[in-house]
Structure formats: structure tokens, C-alpha cells
Amino acid sequence: MQGSTGPGRRLSTWASDPRSSRGRRHPEPAAPTRNAFQRDRDRIVHSTAFRRLVYKTQVFLNHEGDLFRTRLTHTLEVAQLGRSIARALGLHEDLVEAIALAHDLGHTPFGHAGQDALHACMAPHGGFEHNLQSLRVVDVLEQRYPDFDGLNLSFETREGILKHCPLRVARWIERHEPGGIGRRFIERSQPGLEAQLANLADEIAYNAHDVDDGVRSGLITLDQVCELPLLGVHREAALREHPSLQQARPRRLLYEILRRMLSAQVYDVIDATGAALKAQAPADADAARAMAPLVQFSPAMRAASTDLKRLLFKALYRHPAVMETTLTAQRIVTELFEVYVERPQEMPADFAGSPLRERAVADYIAGMTDRYAIREHERLTGRRLFRQPA
Numbered sequence: 001m002q003g004s005t006g007p008g009r010r011l012s013t014w015a016s017d018p019r020s021s022r023g024r025r026h027p028e029p030a031a032p033t034r035n036a037f038q039r040d041r042d043r044i045v046h047s048t049a050f051r052r053l054v055y056k057t058q059v060f061l062n063h064e065g066d067l068f069r070t071r072l073t074h075t076l077e078v079a080q081l082g083r084s085i086a087r088a089l090g091l092h093e094d095l096v097e098a099i100a101l102a103h104d105l106g107h108t109p110f111g112h113a114g115q116d117a118l119h120a121c122m123a124p125h126g127g128f129e130h131n132l133q134s135l136r137v138v139d140v141l142e143q144r145y146p147d148f149d150g151l152n153l154s155f156e157t158r159e160g161i162l163k164h165c166p167l168r169v170a171r172w173i174e175r176h177e178p179g180g181i182g183r184r185f186i187e188r189s190q191p192g193l194e195a196q197l198a199n200l201a202d203e204i205a206y207n208a209h210d211v212d213d214g215v216r217s218g219l220i221t222l223d224q225v226c227e228l229p230l231l232g233v234h235r236e237a238a239l240r241e242h243p244s245l246q247q248a249r250p251r252r253l254l255y256e257i258l259r260r261m262l263s264a265q266v267y268d269v270i271d272a273t274g275a276a277l278k279a280q281a282p283a284d285a286d287a288a289r290a291m292a293p294l295v296q297f298s299p300a301m302r303a304a305s306t307d308l309k310r311l312l313f314k315a316l317y318r319h320p321a322v323m324e325t326t327l328t329a330q331r332i333v334t335e336l337f338e339v340y341v342e343r344p345q346e347m348p349a350d351f352a353g354s355p356l357r358e359r360a361v362a363d364y365i366a367g368m369t370d371r372y373a374i375r376e377h378e379r380l381t382g383r384r385l386f387r388q389p390a
Helices: 036-045 048-055 071-089 093-102 111-125 130-141 155-161 167-176 183-187 193-217 222-226 229-241 250-280 285-289 299-317 320-342 357-366 370-381
Strands: 002-006 009-011
Touching (some): 048 130, 093 130, 093 193, 111 320, 193 222, 193 299, 222 229, 229 299, 250 299, 320 370
16 A cells, blocks of 8 residues: 555555656646645636536536536536545545546537537537547646646646547647657557546446436436336335335435435446456556556446436437527537637637637637627627527
């Protein structure tokens, strides 16, 4: 064992240790009371991009209901799940939390609809992907320090943020940052275990809360999702123990099913990952990077999670009501892009003066909240495509 995640807790030998961090792109003195990963987490929480997440779409537009998830509430749920699993596995909780809090900073307004529209607009200029944009936010776009752009996060946090990366982009990163976070995509190695965990916690969180929001919206039913064994088995168990939930308390039944499903998935990850780590016994964090992914579901839970994702894609994400919203959102993003490229003076000076006009426009739009994009579109076009909240 080595290092410590907090009072009374020790790191596993394969966990990331802030004392052995590969450091920051711009060297800084160590903080007197915080380890490197705590410092990363704090910088992320205080960033402008993090605050904007509260007004960015998860599935339902921010103004469609006060109780639907936003990017911010999703992010907090990922962080909570990640920390719980990290503690059980002896991984570094602060690092998992930092990655989780930053993983969606580059998301556009209107969720995946906005991303798809912006990617289409940027296709002749390198494309757009929210994962790469999240890295761009923490490396370049946040302007908070006098000596460097971005938040100057540690290697391990940045590595976790960059979940996916095309080979051409990885090679570009490698040229500008030799041996940095692009190298693993060239070598086909893995990120640290904390990054692997944050990625799986993301999946666990959005599957559960999209079921919750989907049923709350009325676009899918509890009976639909409980046709899947992953949820059906928990409904049966809940009703056996609490028969009154059947009629009198339907929302409590849903909450109980989701609570049990989340617990089952968390314990499954702990057991499956623990078994993989015991079998492979990586000597340290770098040894784990050279192995196949070790943070994992069991095969049965992986299949069950995949089935749930398929159902949500077909029944919720492709529901006619959601698709109508999607098309309108894409129209707003596309028309904003066209206006700003033609009239960059409509943007703030920092964006308007960039020699890379299309990329600057993409950066500006990606940073918008849902409601700001709606208002800007109306200001620039004179048309209101979404009803604004009172």
C-alpha cells in the first residue's frame, strides 16, 4: 500500500499517487494544504465552464422542467458514484472526482443535439467533439491566471478528461506535448484506473437518471423499462418487501427500483474490478495503464447495461417529442454558427479577433447555456424557435 486518500484510508499500489504525478504543463509550487488532485478539483469547481453546466441540457431542455437533470446535476451524480467506488477499491477519490467534475465541461447547449449540429458545421475545419472540447476548456479557454491560459491541471486529470481521441488529433497533441496525454492513443494503452472508473461511473449515472427523467416526463413508462431484467428484478423485490408501493406510491416505487439498480451496478463494478486487479496485480499505476481495461462490469452486468442503453436510445432519445426538440436545437446552433462566421463582431472581442474564425465560433457557441443560445438566436435572427420560461 502507498499514499493516502484521507484520514484512515490508504491507496492501493496501483492507484494514482499525487506525490508521483507527472505534473502540470506549467510548473507551479505545491499547495501547502492540498494534494495535486484536490487542487485540480477546486480549480474545476471555481471555473466559469463548471457554473454554466447548471443551464445545459442533459436530455430535456433546461426550461422544460425544474426537476429534470442538467449537465451539472449529472456531473455531481457521476462524482458521487465515482468516489464511492474509488474508496472501496483503494483508488484516489480526489482524482476520480476531479475527472468526473470536468468530463462534460465542453458540452454544447442542447446536449448531443447541439454537439451533432456543431460537428456538422465544423466538418470542413476539423470537426467538433465535446470530449476534446472539455480538454480545450481546461487547457486554453478558461482565463483565470496571469501566467498561463486554462486551469493548468495535472497530467492525470487531463488524461481522464480525454476519454476519446482520433489518431490524427493524438499525433497533433504528441507533437505539441511529447509524451503527454495523446501518447496512449498512439500506443493503444489505457488511462489510469481513476480515469477508467470515472468513465464507467458516467455510464451508470446517465442510465439511471435518464430512466428517472424519462418516466417523469411521461415519454416512457415504468412498465417499459421493467421489461428488462436489470430493472424488473428490482421491482419484484421492492414490491415483495413493500407491497404498498404498487398503487399508492408509484414514484417511490421508481426511486426504490433505481436505488437498488444503482447499488447492484456499483457492487458489481467493485467485485468485477477487484477480481481483475487481483488476477493482474499491476505493480503500480503505470503498469495498470499497459494492461487491458481493469475497471469493469461483470459480463452479465455489461450485457444488462447495454440492453438498457438500447431501450433508452429507441424509446426515449428517439421519441418524437425529443426529436422535435432536437431538430429545433440543431437549427439554432447551425444558424448561430452561420451568423457568427459572417459577422464575427457579434461575438465578444476575444473570439471575434481570432484568426481561426470557425474554431473561435465553435468555442463561443459551445460555451453557451441553453437559454443564452435561445436568446442570442432570437436577437440575431428575430425569430423565437423555443418558448422561453416566464
